[in-house]
């Protein structure tokens with residue numbers, strides 16, 4: 001199956017990506033999905049203003065290792081000069097490319113005119129594309145929504161502006177900003193953007209299985225596809241998509257033992273990176289996603305909200321293993 005994605009001079013084959021996800025797609029999680037063969041990853045979104053005005057840069061957002069390459073660092077903001085300056089700062093960390101966030105629906109972000117709010121201002125989008133593309137030598141990409149709301153679908157317009165002003169790849173999440181994460185992603189608009197552009201397009205929204213991945217590829221003819229929520233607690237999804245696309249073979253879902261092993265490994269990676277206390281807090285959510293579908297998952301979830309140490313998590317996982325072995 002063809003899924004050849006080119007970002008500037010970087011070839012990614014097949015063009016399968018982990019979506020940028022604040023609070024999820026950090027360095028430890030990216031390492032885990034890379035181990036499952038995910039060809040492309042992004043950082044969590046990073047504030048351009050924060051980079052430009054703060055001396056204390058967020059080390060954990062900017063850190064990555066070579067095994068995560070190719071990696072895109074995602075920036076958000078709305079002032080073209082600040083985004084350009086932020087991109088120059090980011091470039092010193094040597095990501096493979098910089099991605100611009102034009103889709104975040106969080107009220108605080110929207111109030112500042114950042115993220116998805118930009119979908120309402122094509123002229124400002126153009127200015128941002130020009131200034132950021134001119135500021136750095138690495139490729140610049142953008143991730144957009146279908147529009148601000150159902151009455152203002154303009155993904156194709158913004159995507160064409162991107163193409164004409166130095167952007168190398170456009171990712172389309174098939175929902176409006178107003179939709180947030182509700183309803184279904186509208187793949188028709190992704191397809192329409194792909195048909196209108198000559199630069200590569202990545203399709204995103206509601207891919208939660210190898211079959212859904214194949215459907216998105218066949219329907220939209222995109223150059224790449226991106227998986228977000230379905231990867232939470234399921235780094236294996238990348239291997240299962242790859243094996244399905246390449247060999248048409250369905251991989252068995254991981255069993256309880258493999259899941260527990262991954263949960264504990266995830267904790268260790270997080271703990272090495274952010275310290276045990278933060279790792280424990282963050283693992284509460286991750287572990288709840290991992291154990292979904294296992295016997296005793298809801299009881300485990302109730303205990304997970306109180307986890308403060310590795311040992312506590314290990315105990316809950318041992319109980320879960322016992323419930324699933326009988």
Ligand SMILES: Cc1cc2nc3c(=O)[nH]c(=O)nc-3n(C[C@H](O)[C@H](O)[C@H](O)COP(=O)(O)O)c2cc1C
Pocket residue numbers: 019020021022023024044045074101103104143173204205206207226227228229230
């Ligand atoms: C918890 C969470 C955090 C997210 N953070 C970001 C982000 O930092 N930048 C971004 O462009 N999109 C972000 N997104 C949106 C995803 O990248 C993706 O576009 C969206 O979830 C739709 O894809 P999916 O249906 O595969 O989940 C986030 C989504 C979730 C659920």
